[in-house]
Amino acid sequence: MSKQVIFNLPVKDLQKSKAFFASLGFGFNPQMSGEHAANVIIEEGRISAMLMTEDFFRSLIDKPVVQAKEANEVIVCLVCDSRDEVASLVEKAVAAGGRTPHPLEDHGFMVTQGFEDLDGHLWNLVWMNAASQPPQA
Structure with missing residues (x-):
């Protein structure tokens, strides 16, 4: 069974985090990115990280953000x-x-x-x- 892994990370400044990961050579999926989140492509179709503003991340959970x-x-x-x-x-x-x-x-x-x-x-x-x-x- 083939799986895709997407892990979510809270970030303080989405634009700075996007620039950081872009400088490492990673691209972004614009279809899964927007004002509150950006999808970093680590391995096309297999692994990605969803960078989420802390407020957006917090809206998906019921406990504090580490x-x-x-x-x-x-x-x-x-x-x-x-x-x-x-x-x-x-x-x-x-x-x-x-x-x-x-x-x-x-x-x-x-x-x-x-x-x-x-x-x-x-x-x-x-x-x-x-x-x-x-x-x-």
């Missing part, structure tokens, strides 16, 4: 095609105003590093070399 700069509920993990893609996305995120919460970790068969976006949401980027992964027990 302030991601103060507490985290989730880390979004993206598997990248190469070590260079991990490094490039982190570099672009930092240049656009994000930060790195931890240094690059190189485990030989896997490289991981992440960034925090403008609203404090954590994104972890991973590249795995299938040829050198340790055998599974």
Whole structure:
């Protein structure tokens, strides 16, 4: 069964968040975007993030919105095609105003590093070399 994943993130300033993700090279679906939300295409037809103004996000739930700069509920993990893609996305995120919460970790068969976006949401980027992964027990 094929699935599409769309995750929703509250943002303080929709225009700044759109500019941040555009600077990382992501596009937007105009049919699913408007005044209060923007749909970031991560992988066409498979994965996207809906950036929602905090007021719009709040209208869909019955509890407080977590302030991601103060507490985290989730880390979004993206598997990248190469070590260079991990490094490039982190570099672009930092240049656009994000930060790195931890240094690059190189485990030989896997490289991981992440960034925090403008609203404090954590994104972890991973590249795995299938040829050198340790055998599974």
